[in-house]
Amino acid sequence: MQKFIRMLEHKMEVAKEDSDFTFFFSLLVTGEAITKMIALLSVASLNIDKDRHQYRILHDLVRANGIGEWSKAIDDMVVGTASQHITSEFRVHQAELTRKVNSDEWQFVAVEELVSALRELNLQVDISAGKKDLKSWFKLFTELRNKTRGHGAIKIESASNAAVYLSRSIDLIVDNLTLLNIPMAYIRRNLSGKYRVTDIVDNSISFSKLKKSDKYHLEDGVYMFLGDFRKVPLIISDSDLSDFFISNGGFTNRKYELLSYCTDDKKSGDSSVYMMPSGQLPPSESDGLGELTAVGECFSNVPSLSYKYIRREELEDQLLSLLKDDRRTVVTLLGRGGIGKTSLALKVIPWLYDTTRFDAIVWFSSRDIDLKISGAKLVTANVISDKDISKYYCSLVLSEEERSKKTFDSIKYFQEQLTKSDIGSCLFVFDNFETTENPLELFKWIDTYIRNPNKVLITTRLRDFIGDYPVNVHGMSYDESEKLIRLTADNLGAGETLTSNLIDEIYNVSAGHPYIIKIMLGELSKQNMKGSLPKIVAGSEEVLTALFERTYAALNPCAQRVFLTLASWNSTVPRLALEAILMVSIDEPLEVEKAIDNLIQYSMAEEFKSNIDGQKFIALPYAAMAFGEKKCRVSPLKAIIGNDVRTLQRFGPAKPEDKKISLSHHFARFLGALPQTETEFENNKNIIERICLSHIDGWLLVSRWLEESGDINLYKIANKYLIRYLENETSEAKKVAAWKQLAELSRELGEPLEEVHSLIEASQYSEVEFSDLSNVANIINRMLSNHELELENNDIKKELLSRLFNVFWRRKSEADAIDLSRMAWLALHLQRLENAKELIELGLSKDPFNRYCLKLREKLDNYHH
Incomplete structure (x- = not known):
């Protein structure tokens, strides 16, 4: 925190030159800032756990209007119930705060100096004699801060004397507390997926890898490195480190206050992140059973389907085949939230019970949201780390006596079982893998130890790892969707009101997404099966967040930009046009194609081919578009995206069901919307040429558009584009027509030799x-x-x-x-x-x-x- 500390020190120097009284109160502000910073660094060091200790503390801190709550939080994290969840790398810093020391240690002196400041102000001090620990400093400072808020109650002489002691006390902490010198930086993700890193603590080399790799998915903000990259919550800054803002109470259902202790400026934070209750949540309906029971030819703790299931035979057959196949050690079901990955697994796995492929099937659930027809419900994830997974597995296969031995290591034992299980061939199923603490590292751990005949099945929204065999779970087919619609409507007592037109509309709006189908029918049933389906989807913000937020947050900025561009116009768009526009608009054009592929991979966008020219088109499912529209309304890129969308709209609207859709048609519309002037051509030249490089017929279309301009300068460009077309076209009939067009153009340009050459070239083909x-x-x-x-x-x-x-x-x-x-x-x-x-x-x-x-x-x- 060197940069932050230096800014505070500068503020104190200015105050000191003003008066001792001003200096004293500046020291109080600095002490408050340092207290909050130590609390935030401590809370960032907490590992995510099932009881949500980190969230519980943040839930209280973001609402705290005084420094006392921050002092209590530090106590909780270093010696209280939350302390058992701090990362091992934080232990040395924990000891620095909690160790009782003698008078020759700096912590002892820092506390004594603070006590002297309190006594100078005639404030009661409740502290025992003998050894002291640094954590007591924060409680004492709270007393000092709270009892000196009324400035008029303090005599100038007392404030001057107290300032001497308080200054020395704060200096001891700043100069010696190692926690304030751990590697820290502000990171911001570039469009490439790599990061711009600004060191907060000098020479934070731990962050250098972020500048070179696009494999990390970290949201922008202040981070510390303690074993891994950990975001420091409730503090914001920027890439220039121009200021630091820390949570300062004022919590409402929309925002909370962030205060700069360096400049006294204020900002607002989004309170929606901290609106969830802080208590323990109920378990998920997809949690594994508490014991392994004999089912058919194997043991299993896999939960049963608690709802009627619509068959998806193609996916079921594919998954069953892969689970039986010895060649595929790790299989992944990949798809967006609510698409039916877990249901598919729960349907297929029981078919293995009566085979001899597996002796045991063990289910691990990391689900933290249950998607119910009444909405998204928060639940407790059963396992979120390698430690949780190992302990849960051991509880299923070992006695309490074996697990309680001092020498027993659950993680080591589970690793061994991945390689060779004591209970025979085992299928390990990890449901909702993306909600684990560190999915990429966890996958590497599992993939390192898993060996045949054991096997792993993963369900996930995100796939940032390699080494598995992915199965993409998309929306249901029309027939499957119709069955689900009728089943859901019957369950809601609305089956008799279904019409063919309503079924078609539900299918088109949902794009076959099973959970969205259920949500729409649930809302329709409340309105006598009447209402606008798009409005129902767009109005279900909680559902949209549950389905898309986690995936959206994992996208790099370029992919987010592409997604928001698509969401800003309700139309199917030619992929080449989208790439061309964004490659011109974005500083790192090579990332655009990769970004579109990521959206398709994560089912945030859909891709299909034209029946006419085989060109690819991109569309957003309606629910994804509704989510994107919400994001776009508050995006700082809104103006830039709007400009790109206006260019994209020149290609004209389209729908996926349009059988006559083709790139040439839309490209011709784009050209037709442009004034035929040299200036307009230059403004759009990069877009035009990028499309033509991958769409040969584009050269021909553009050359004709340029010829129609009547501008001799544009004729010359048309001539060049016709040659580009002829260099790449393979159809003889098309070449003949192009050579004739080039001959006519050469005549217009007064180039007889080129005209004759073109005419003779046209004569060389058998098609003539x-x-x-x-x-x-x-x-x-x-x-x-x-x-x-x-x-x-x-x-x-x-x-x-x-x-x-x-x-x-x-x-x-x-x-x-x-x-x-x-x-x-x-x-x-x-x-x-x-x-x-x-x-x-x-x-x-x-x-x-x-x-x-x-x-x-x-x-x-x-x-x-």
């Missing part, structure tokens, strides 16, 4: 009609005769005209007399007199009176004479 060949020959003959085309280099002339003539010669049986006369003219330009004569005679044999052939025969006769 013979009449088109004849027309090309006629154009070239006219240009040569009128001297529109001057070919001084005979080699170039011969090369160009020979390519056309040779094609013509091979297909001369298709020619009529006029065609053959044109061909003969080409022969004359090439000095092929015998070929010209042969062609004329052939033409006259087909039409003896053809004037063009007769005129050419006369010309050849004169030529010979």
